[in-house]
Amino acid sequence: MKTALITGATSGIGEACADLFAAQGYHLILVARREHLLKDVAKRLEEKYAIETKTVVADVRIHDDLSYGLETLPAQWKQVDVLINNAGLSQGLDPIDKGNVTDWDTMIDTNVKGLLYVTKIVSNWMISRKSGHIINIGSIAGQEVYPNGNVYCATKHAVDALNKGMRIDLLPHGIKVTAINPGMVETEFSKVRFKGDEGRAKKVYDGLEPLVANDIAEAIWFVVSRPAHVNINDMLIMPTAQATGAIIKRN
Ligand code: NDP
Numbered sequence: 261m262k263t264a265l266i267t268g269a270t271s272g273i274g275e276a277c278a279d280l281f282a283a284q285g286y287h288l289i290l291v292a293r294r295e296h297l298l299k300d301v302a303k304r305l306e307e308k309y310a311i312e313t314k315t316v317v318a319d320v321r322i323h324d325d326l327s328y329g330l331e332t333l334p335a336q337w338k339q340v341d342v343l344i345n346n347a348g349l350s351q352g353l354d355p356i357d358k359g360n361v362t363d364w365d366t367m368i369d370t371n372v373k374g375l376l377y378v379t380k381i382v383s384n385w386m387i388s389r390k391s392g393h394i395i396n397i398g399s400i401a402g403q404e405v406y407p408n409g410n411v412y413c414a415t416k417h418a419v420d421a422l423n424k425g426m427r428i429d430l431l432p433h434g435i436k437v438t439a440i441n442p443g444m445v446e447t448e449f450s451k452v453r454f455k456g457d458e459g460r461a462k463k464v465y466d467g468l469e470p471l472v473a474n475d476i477a478e479a480i481w482f483v484v485s486r487p488a489h490v491n492i493n494d495m496l497i498m499p500t501a502q503a504t505g506a507i508i509k510r511n
Protein backbone atom coordinates (compact mmCIF):
# COMPACT_ATOMS: atom_id res chain seq x y z
CA MET A 261 0.00 0.00 0.00
CA LYS A 262 1.34 3.43 -0.92
CA THR A 263 1.00 6.77 0.86
CA ALA A 264 0.56 10.29 -0.53
CA LEU A 265 0.92 13.49 1.48
CA ILE A 266 -1.13 16.34 0.04
CA THR A 267 -0.97 19.93 1.30
CA GLY A 268 -4.01 22.15 0.77
CA ALA A 269 -6.35 19.15 0.73
CA THR A 270 -9.51 20.97 1.87
CA SER A 271 -10.42 22.41 -1.50
CA GLY A 272 -9.77 22.63 -5.24
CA ILE A 273 -6.78 20.82 -6.73
CA GLY A 274 -5.62 19.31 -3.44
CA GLU A 275 -9.03 17.84 -2.65
CA ALA A 276 -9.34 16.46 -6.21
CA CYS A 277 -5.90 14.82 -5.84
CA ALA A 278 -6.96 13.32 -2.51
CA ASP A 279 -10.01 11.82 -4.18
CA LEU A 280 -8.11 10.44 -7.17
CA PHE A 281 -5.23 8.99 -5.14
CA ALA A 282 -7.70 7.42 -2.69
CA ALA A 283 -9.47 5.85 -5.67
CA GLN A 284 -6.10 4.34 -6.62
CA GLY A 285 -5.81 2.82 -3.13
CA TYR A 286 -3.30 5.27 -1.62
CA HIS A 287 -3.36 6.01 2.10
CA LEU A 288 -3.42 9.78 2.59
CA ILE A 289 -1.85 12.35 4.86
CA LEU A 290 -3.93 15.49 4.39
CA VAL A 291 -2.65 18.91 5.47
CA ALA A 292 -4.54 22.23 5.67
CA ARG A 293 -5.73 24.83 8.17
CA ARG A 294 -9.54 24.38 8.12
CA GLU A 295 -9.94 21.45 10.47
CA HIS A 296 -13.65 20.75 9.87
CA LEU A 297 -13.17 20.56 6.09
CA LEU A 298 -10.06 18.42 6.45
CA LYS A 299 -11.93 15.94 8.68
CA ASP A 300 -14.88 15.89 6.25
CA VAL A 301 -12.61 15.08 3.29
CA ALA A 302 -10.79 12.38 5.25
CA LYS A 303 -13.99 10.74 6.49
CA ARG A 304 -15.60 10.82 3.05
CA LEU A 305 -12.60 9.21 1.37
CA GLU A 306 -12.11 6.56 4.08
CA GLU A 307 -15.73 5.51 3.68
CA LYS A 308 -15.78 5.66 -0.11
CA TYR A 309 -12.47 3.93 -0.84
CA ALA A 310 -11.68 1.92 2.34
CA ILE A 311 -8.32 3.67 2.70
CA GLU A 312 -6.67 5.06 5.84
CA THR A 313 -6.00 8.74 6.41
CA LYS A 314 -4.16 11.02 8.81
CA THR A 315 -5.05 14.67 9.03
CA VAL A 316 -2.52 17.32 10.01
CA VAL A 317 -4.16 20.63 10.85
CA ALA A 318 -1.37 23.10 10.22
CA ASP A 319 -0.55 26.37 8.54
CA VAL A 320 2.39 25.64 6.24
CA ARG A 321 3.76 29.12 7.04
CA ILE A 322 4.29 28.27 10.71
CA HIS A 323 7.35 26.04 10.75
CA ASP A 324 7.11 24.79 14.32
CA ASP A 325 3.42 23.79 14.09
CA LEU A 326 3.93 22.13 10.73
CA SER A 327 7.03 20.32 11.90
CA TYR A 328 5.29 19.11 15.08
CA GLY A 329 2.26 17.91 13.10
CA LEU A 330 4.36 15.95 10.61
CA GLU A 331 7.16 14.68 12.85
CA THR A 332 4.72 13.28 15.43
CA LEU A 333 3.04 11.03 12.84
CA PRO A 334 3.60 7.32 13.55
CA ALA A 335 6.74 5.93 11.88
CA GLN A 336 4.85 3.87 9.30
CA TRP A 337 3.11 7.02 8.08
CA LYS A 338 6.46 8.60 7.28
CA GLN A 339 6.91 6.15 4.41
CA VAL A 340 5.58 8.71 1.96
CA ASP A 341 5.70 7.72 -1.71
CA VAL A 342 4.22 10.91 -3.18
CA LEU A 343 4.31 14.46 -1.82
CA ILE A 344 2.00 16.94 -3.53
CA ASN A 345 3.13 20.46 -2.61
CA ASN A 346 -0.17 22.13 -3.47
CA ALA A 347 -1.07 24.55 -0.63
CA GLY A 348 -0.91 28.02 -2.07
CA LEU A 349 -2.82 31.15 -2.85
CA SER A 350 -2.94 34.54 -4.44
CA GLN A 351 -3.95 37.71 -2.59
CA GLY A 352 -4.97 40.77 -4.57
CA LEU A 353 -4.30 41.80 -8.17
CA ASP A 354 -2.80 45.26 -7.99
CA PRO A 355 0.03 47.16 -9.68
CA ILE A 356 3.29 47.00 -7.76
CA ASP A 357 2.98 50.57 -6.40
CA LYS A 358 -0.46 49.81 -4.94
CA GLY A 359 0.25 46.33 -3.60
CA ASN A 360 -0.63 45.42 -0.04
CA VAL A 361 2.46 44.45 1.95
CA THR A 362 0.54 41.94 4.08
CA ASP A 363 -0.73 40.24 0.92
CA TRP A 364 2.84 40.01 -0.38
CA ASP A 365 4.01 38.42 2.87
CA THR A 366 1.13 35.93 2.82
CA MET A 367 1.90 34.81 -0.74
CA ILE A 368 5.65 34.57 -0.24
CA ASP A 369 5.30 32.81 3.12
CA THR A 370 2.75 30.28 1.84
CA ASN A 371 3.78 29.59 -1.74
CA VAL A 372 7.55 29.65 -1.25
CA LYS A 373 8.49 29.25 2.42
CA GLY A 374 5.64 26.86 3.26
CA LEU A 375 6.53 24.66 0.31
CA LEU A 376 10.15 24.64 1.47
CA TYR A 377 9.26 23.72 5.06
CA VAL A 378 7.13 20.75 3.96
CA THR A 379 9.74 19.63 1.44
CA LYS A 380 12.60 19.65 3.91
CA ILE A 381 10.78 17.32 6.30
CA VAL A 382 9.31 14.93 3.74
CA SER A 383 12.39 14.76 1.48
CA ASN A 384 14.37 13.50 4.48
CA TRP A 385 11.82 10.71 4.95
CA MET A 386 12.12 9.88 1.25
CA ILE A 387 15.94 9.97 1.35
CA SER A 388 15.96 7.35 4.11
CA ARG A 389 14.00 5.03 1.79
CA LYS A 390 15.84 6.06 -1.39
CA SER A 391 12.55 6.61 -3.20
CA GLY A 392 9.71 9.05 -3.60
CA HIS A 393 8.12 11.53 -5.97
CA ILE A 394 7.62 15.22 -5.20
CA ILE A 395 5.00 17.10 -7.21
CA ASN A 396 5.23 20.89 -6.98
CA ILE A 397 2.17 22.84 -8.05
CA GLY A 398 3.48 25.85 -9.94
CA SER A 399 1.43 27.84 -12.44
CA ILE A 400 1.40 29.53 -15.83
CA ALA A 401 2.24 32.46 -13.51
CA GLY A 402 5.59 30.76 -12.91
CA GLN A 403 6.35 30.61 -16.62
CA GLU A 404 5.42 34.17 -17.57
CA VAL A 405 4.25 37.39 -15.92
CA TYR A 406 0.88 39.06 -16.48
CA PRO A 407 -0.30 42.58 -15.56
CA ASN A 408 -0.72 43.06 -11.80
CA GLY A 409 0.40 39.47 -11.17
CA ASN A 410 3.80 40.72 -9.92
CA VAL A 411 4.27 39.06 -6.51
CA TYR A 412 2.09 35.99 -7.16
CA CYS A 413 4.04 35.44 -10.40
CA ALA A 414 7.30 35.88 -8.50
CA THR A 415 6.30 33.19 -5.99
CA LYS A 416 5.43 30.76 -8.77
CA HIS A 417 8.70 31.56 -10.60
CA ALA A 418 10.36 30.66 -7.30
CA VAL A 419 8.47 27.35 -7.29
CA ASP A 420 9.78 26.71 -10.82
CA ALA A 421 13.35 27.35 -9.64
CA LEU A 422 12.88 25.21 -6.53
CA ASN A 423 11.44 22.41 -8.64
CA LYS A 424 14.61 22.43 -10.74
CA GLY A 425 16.85 22.74 -7.70
CA MET A 426 15.13 19.89 -5.86
CA ARG A 427 15.54 17.62 -8.87
CA ILE A 428 19.29 18.25 -8.87
CA ASP A 429 19.75 17.87 -5.12
CA LEU A 430 17.57 14.77 -4.77
CA LEU A 431 18.94 13.00 -7.86
CA PRO A 432 21.50 10.98 -5.85
CA HIS A 433 18.68 9.66 -3.68
CA GLY A 434 16.47 8.34 -6.48
CA ILE A 435 13.68 10.84 -5.82
CA LYS A 436 11.63 12.12 -8.75
CA VAL A 437 10.61 15.80 -8.88
CA THR A 438 7.92 17.22 -11.17
CA ALA A 439 6.24 20.61 -11.54
CA ILE A 440 2.61 20.77 -12.63
CA ASN A 441 1.86 24.24 -13.99
CA PRO A 442 -1.84 24.94 -14.55
CA GLY A 443 -3.55 27.87 -16.24
CA MET A 444 -6.99 28.91 -15.00
CA VAL A 445 -8.67 26.29 -12.83
CA GLU A 446 -12.04 27.09 -11.29
CA THR A 447 -11.59 26.42 -7.56
CA GLU A 448 -11.71 28.68 -4.50
CA PHE A 449 -8.55 30.35 -5.89
CA SER A 450 -10.22 33.52 -7.23
CA LYS A 451 -12.52 33.83 -4.22
CA VAL A 452 -9.41 33.76 -2.03
CA ARG A 453 -7.52 36.15 -4.33
CA PHE A 454 -10.40 38.66 -4.10
CA LYS A 455 -10.94 38.03 -0.39
CA GLY A 456 -14.42 36.58 -0.57
CA ASP A 457 -15.79 38.83 -3.36
CA GLU A 458 -17.77 36.10 -5.14
CA GLY A 459 -18.93 38.42 -7.96
CA ARG A 460 -15.39 39.43 -8.88
CA ALA A 461 -14.21 35.84 -8.58
CA LYS A 462 -16.95 34.56 -10.88
CA LYS A 463 -16.08 37.20 -13.51
CA VAL A 464 -12.63 35.62 -13.94
CA TYR A 465 -14.29 32.62 -15.60
CA ASP A 466 -17.04 34.51 -17.50
CA GLY A 467 -17.42 33.41 -21.12
CA LEU A 468 -14.82 30.65 -21.09
CA GLU A 469 -14.55 27.07 -19.95
CA PRO A 470 -11.78 26.94 -17.34
CA LEU A 471 -10.02 23.79 -16.21
CA VAL A 472 -11.55 21.94 -13.27
CA ALA A 473 -9.53 20.59 -10.36
CA ASN A 474 -9.89 17.01 -11.55
CA ASP A 475 -8.14 17.89 -14.85
CA ILE A 476 -5.04 18.66 -12.81
CA ALA A 477 -5.43 15.64 -10.53
CA GLU A 478 -5.58 13.39 -13.62
CA ALA A 479 -2.38 14.94 -14.99
CA ILE A 480 -0.68 14.38 -11.64
CA TRP A 481 -1.81 10.77 -11.61
CA PHE A 482 -0.42 10.32 -15.14
CA VAL A 483 2.95 11.69 -14.00
CA VAL A 484 3.05 9.57 -10.85
CA SER A 485 2.06 6.38 -12.64
CA ARG A 486 4.92 6.42 -15.22
CA PRO A 487 7.44 3.57 -15.01
CA ALA A 488 10.33 3.93 -12.53
CA HIS A 489 12.83 5.00 -15.21
CA VAL A 490 10.62 7.85 -16.52
CA ASN A 491 10.34 11.30 -14.92
CA ILE A 492 8.26 14.13 -16.33
CA ASN A 493 10.11 17.29 -15.33
CA ASP A 494 7.18 19.65 -15.79
CA MET A 495 3.83 19.98 -17.44
CA LEU A 496 1.98 23.16 -18.50
CA ILE A 497 -1.77 22.61 -18.70
CA MET A 498 -4.09 25.33 -20.00
CA PRO A 499 -7.78 25.67 -20.73
CA THR A 500 -8.26 25.57 -24.51
CA ALA A 501 -9.57 29.14 -24.27
CA GLN A 502 -6.37 30.47 -22.64
CA ALA A 503 -3.26 30.98 -24.79
CA THR A 504 -1.10 32.77 -22.21
CA GLY A 505 -1.58 34.12 -18.70
CA ALA A 506 -3.39 37.16 -20.09
CA ILE A 507 -4.59 36.18 -23.59
CA ILE A 508 -7.98 34.58 -23.20
CA LYS A 509 -10.80 33.93 -25.68
CA ARG A 510 -14.17 34.77 -24.15
CA ASN A 511 -17.56 34.19 -25.80
P1 NDP B 1 -8.04 26.62 -3.44
O1 NDP B 1 -8.16 27.95 -2.80
O2 NDP B 1 -9.28 25.92 -3.86
O3 NDP B 1 -7.20 25.63 -2.49
C1 NDP B 1 -6.05 26.07 -1.81
C2 NDP B 1 -5.72 25.07 -0.72
O4 NDP B 1 -4.52 25.51 -0.07
C3 NDP B 1 -6.79 24.95 0.33
O5 NDP B 1 -6.96 23.60 0.67
C4 NDP B 1 -6.21 25.73 1.51
O6 NDP B 1 -6.65 25.12 2.71
C5 NDP B 1 -4.72 25.49 1.32
N1 NDP B 1 -3.89 26.50 1.96
C6 NDP B 1 -3.83 27.82 1.67
N2 NDP B 1 -3.00 28.44 2.51
C7 NDP B 1 -2.54 27.49 3.37
C8 NDP B 1 -1.66 27.52 4.47
N3 NDP B 1 -1.08 28.65 4.88
N4 NDP B 1 -1.40 26.37 5.14
C9 NDP B 1 -1.99 25.21 4.75
N5 NDP B 1 -2.82 25.12 3.69
C10 NDP B 1 -3.10 26.26 3.03
O7 NDP B 1 -7.07 26.84 -4.68
P2 NDP B 1 -6.49 25.85 -5.79
O8 NDP B 1 -6.89 24.46 -5.55
O9 NDP B 1 -6.77 26.47 -7.09
O10 NDP B 1 -4.94 26.06 -5.50
C11 NDP B 1 -4.04 25.00 -5.25
C12 NDP B 1 -2.68 25.37 -5.84
O11 NDP B 1 -2.80 25.50 -7.24
C13 NDP B 1 -2.09 26.68 -5.32
O12 NDP B 1 -0.71 26.50 -5.12
C14 NDP B 1 -2.34 27.64 -6.49
O13 NDP B 1 -1.39 28.68 -6.51
C15 NDP B 1 -2.15 26.69 -7.65
N6 NDP B 1 -2.73 27.11 -8.91
C16 NDP B 1 -4.07 27.40 -9.02
C17 NDP B 1 -4.60 27.77 -10.25
C18 NDP B 1 -6.02 28.16 -10.42
O14 NDP B 1 -6.35 28.82 -11.42
N7 NDP B 1 -6.91 27.78 -9.52
C19 NDP B 1 -3.75 27.81 -11.44
C20 NDP B 1 -2.37 27.53 -11.21
C21 NDP B 1 -1.89 27.15 -10.00
P3 NDP B 1 -7.02 25.88 4.07
O15 NDP B 1 -7.61 27.21 3.70
O16 NDP B 1 -8.00 24.95 4.73
O17 NDP B 1 -5.72 25.98 4.80
Ligand code: 8X3
Pocket residue numbers: 398399400401409442443444445505
Ligand atom coordinates in the same frame (compact mmCIF):
# COMPACT_ATOMS: atom_id res chain seq x y z
C1 8X3 C 1 -3.25 30.70 -11.06
C2 8X3 C 1 -3.53 30.94 -12.50
O1 8X3 C 1 -3.61 32.67 -14.33
O2 8X3 C 1 -4.60 33.26 -12.19
O3 8X3 C 1 -1.94 30.36 -10.82
O4 8X3 C 1 -2.20 33.14 -12.44
S1 8X3 C 1 -3.48 32.58 -12.86
